[in-house]
Amino acid sequence: MNRTLRGKVAVVGVGETDYYKRGESEDPEFKLALKAIMRACASAGISPKEVDGFASYSNDRSDPSRLAAALGCKELRFSNMQWGGGGGGGSGAIANAAAAVATGLADCVVVFRALAQGQFGRFGQGPQRNTIAGDMAHTVPYGLMSPAQMFAMKVVRFMSDHKVDQSALRAISLASYHHAQNNPRAVMHGRPLDEAKYDASRWIVEPFHLFDCCLENDGAAAMVLVSAERAKDFANPPAYVLGATIGSHFRAGASVHNAPDYATSAFKTLAPRLYEMAGVKPADVDVLQSYENFTGGVLMSIVEHGFCAPDECNEFFTPERLMAPGGGLPTNTSGGNLAECYMHGLGLNIEAVRQIWGQSTNQVDGADVAMVISGPMVTPVSNSIFGSEATL
Amino acid sequence: MSNAYLNPGLPQPVPSPDGLDKPFWEGLRNEQIFLQRCSSCHGWQWGPEFVCHHCLSMKLTFEQVAGEGIIYSYERVWHPVHPALKEQGPYIVVLVSLPQAGDVRLVGNLLGDPEQKVPIGAGVRAVFEHHPDAKPAAFTLLQWQLT
Ligand SMILES: [Zn+2]
Numbered sequence: 119m120n121r122t123l124r125g126k127v128a129v130v131g132v133g134e135t136d137y138y139k140r141g142e143s144e145d146p147e148f149k150l151a152l153k154a155i156m157r158a159c160a161s162a163g164i165s166p167k168e169v170d171g172f173a174s175y176s177n178d179r180s181d182p183s184r185l186a187a188a189l190g191c192k193e194l195r196f197s198n199m200q201w202g203g204g205g206g207g208g209s210g211a212i213a214n215a216a217a218a219v220a221t222g223l224a225d226c227v228v229v230f231r232a233l234a235q236g237q238f239g240r241f242g243q244g245p246q247r248n249t250i251a252g253d254m255a256h257t258v259p260y261g262l263m264s265p266a267q268m269f270a271m272k273v274v275r276f277m278s279d280h281k282v283d284q285s286a287l288r289a290i291s292l293a294s295y296h297h298a299q300n301n302p303r304a305v306m307h308g309r310p311l312d313e314a315k316y317d318a319s320r321w322i323v324e325p326f327h328l329f330d331c332c333l334e335n336d337g338a339a340a341m342v343l344v345s346a347e348r349a350k351d352f353a354n355p356p357a358y359v360l361g362a363t364i365g366s367h368f369r370a371g372a373s374v375h376n377a378p379d380y381a382t383s384a385f386k387t388l389a390p391r392l393y394e395m396a397g398v399k400p401a402d403v404d405v406l407q408s409y410e411n412f413t414g415g416v417l418m419s420i421v422e423h424g425f426c427a428p429d430e431c432n433e434f435f436t437p438e439r440l441m442a443p444g445g446g447l448p449t450n451t452s453g454g455n456l457a458e459c460y461m462h463g464l465g466l467n468i469e470a471v472r473q474i475w476g477q478s479t480n481q482v483d484g485a486d487v488a489m490v491i492s493g494p495m496v497t498p499v500s501n502s503i504f505g506s507e508a509t510l
Numbered sequence: 511m512s513n514a515y516l517n518p519g520l521p522q523p524v525p526s527p528d529g530l531d532k533p534f535w536e537g538l539r540n541e542q543i544f545l546q547r548c549s550s551c552h553g554w555q556w557g558p559e560f561v562c563h564h565c566l567s568m569k570l571t572f573e574q575v576a577g578e579g580i581i582y583s584y585e586r587v588w589h590p591v592h593p594a595l596k597e598q599g600p601y602i603v604v605l606v607s608l609p610q611a612g613d614v615r616l617v618g619n620l621l622g623d624p625e626q627k628v629p630i631g632a633g634v635r636a637v638f639e640h641h642p643d644a645k646p647a648a649f650t651l652l653q654w655q656l657t
Binding site: 246250272278323 | 520522523524525526527531535557563584586588589591592593595598600601603614616618619646647651
């Protein structure tokens with residue numbers, strides 16, 4: 119038995135709502151989910167009634183049974199939630215959906231993520247209550263409580279170990295904002311960033327300036343997956359799932375910052391498995407979407423996926439290298455979580471598919487292999503590689 | 511608390527309802543650091559858990575360890591994410607490893623100038639920050655100072 123996802127499932131439709139600043143969506147979260155799913159189905163040219171499975175992540179609140187009832191789905195055959203918070207499950211939800219289609223559990227699975235922080239509250243705030251117990255009791259009373267604060271501790275250690283300069287983080291931010299200027303969907307469209315503006319921006323927590331941190335947005339995104347056999351019957355060219363992996367390294371979840379291998383994006387064990395399943399090497403990757411909760415996570419992700427040696431970050435991370443179309447490793451070509459929209463990273467997977475379709479606003483010529491890295495520094499994390507027909 | 515590192519108003523630590531970290535918080539009140547240790551393989555473990563991750567024994571106890579550590583990493587926070595810290599200004603959170611307890615790590619604040627240069631690898635010693643008048647229950651935080 120050939121235990122792989124390679125080439126067995128393809129994305130045939132993608133859909134997004136408009137993207138709003140946090141709290142500014144007039145639509146409640148469930149309505150945003152419905153809109154994104156219907157747009158993804160329209161992009162694929164199928165009725166939502168044909169969808170027979172849903173997969174999501176990060177404790178999405180839009181329940182698959184309600185979605186199936188609302189959309190008149192003839193039958194529900196797969197409903198799945200990838201465990202773990204943040205964006206770590208973005209590619210994991212796609213892995214789960216693809217596995218369901220590849221093994222015959224379902225025929226047409228929608229992967230989606232919907233967020234309305236105005237309706238349900240913000241991420242980047244500390245807990246406001248009188249007492250606190252459990253793991254957080256060992257961090258919050260010391261003022262360590264937000265995602266930026268949880269992850270800066272890892273990045274400081276990595277940058278110290280490998281003598282990484284601030285300019286490496288800045289390059290990641292500049293590339294994202296550069297790409298957003300060509301993307302009318304991007305929240306930061308029309309708001310360019312340069313070195314001086316980055317350097318002058320306030321610290322959130324060292325080593326993260328304001329522009330090293332993701333946005334907080336409202337909106338929803340969805341994609342439609344079917345089997346490779348059916349995929350050729352759709353209007354869009356199939357974007358095949360070449361590989362996807364989920365997980366983390368030994369005791370990554372040890373509490374109170376006690377993971378033995380600490381200063382890591384958590385991809386050291388996943389990256390080799392992804393490349394093996396996809397039959398791809400780093401040099402084969404035409405375009406990369408790398409989840410930016412914070413730029414430091416992108417830096418470590420790119421290192422741990424073999425694009426750059428840990429001690430060579432200062433030479434490797436330049437804006438030019440990360441910019442489409444001409445850079446050696448065009449990264450976050452929609453503007454990503456920093457400058458397009460923070461949809462817990464599903465927008466990155468959609469951008470990867472767009473690159474395969476040749477429809478990105480920052481198109482890389484002849485992109486056949488597009489990689490997505492989802493949710494660095496959390497556990498579990500996940501990643502995926504999409505390929506054009508030419509890669510099969 | 512006049513001698514507290516951070517302004518008052520942050521959530522106050524209380525022992526976990528499952529009892530896992532109770533000896534730790536009780537120890538701090540007596541200026542002692544108690545961390546989890548396996549009675550079977552004698553390995554240290556932090557945060558506390560119901561089973562030893564090394565030998566899988568469920569015979570775990572708490573043992574006292576000296577208040578001496580090494581700065582493993584740190585961060586200087588500028589942007590307040592809690593109303594209690596609005597007027598705080600920058601502050602330093604350190605991740606301290608304890609060589610005498612199998613290099614397990616604890617989170618605390620580094621006392622002194624919040625804009626000081628923080629040397630990773632430097633030695634630190636424990637400072638107990640008591641909050642005897644806290645409601646609903648008194649508690650003690652474990653802070654660190656360069657040696
Ligand atoms: Zn043991």
